[in-house]
Amino acid sequence: xxxxxxxxxxxxxxxxxxxxxxxxxxxxxxxxxxxxxxxxxxxxxxxxxxxxxxxxxxxxxxxx
Numbered sequence: 851x852x853x854x855x856x857x858x859x860x861x862x863x864x865x866x867x868x869x870x871x872x873x874x875x876x877x878x879x880x881x882x883x884x885x886x887x888x889x890x891x892x893x894x895x896x897x898x899x900x901x902x903x904x905x906x907x908x909x910x911x912x913x914x
Contacts (some may be wrong), residue, residue, distance in 0.1 A: 864904055871897045 874897035881890035 867900045869902045874900070882906055 874893045876891050878893035878897065881887075881893060
């Protein structure tokens with residue numbers, strides 16, 4: 851059985867956000883190793899914001 855289109859769209863968006871989170875974490879580690887703590891903190895905050903968006907979808911907030 852094929853899931854409804856809105857479920858497919860949500861899963862695709864979650865996957866894309868997950869990839870973006872991974873990229874922010876990768877850059878966070880790079881900046882941290884380089885001693886650029888301000889930039890590292892920005893990347894970590896960006897990753898946290900994306901994770902928050904995913905959690906809101908799980909709670910039913912689909913219009914982000």
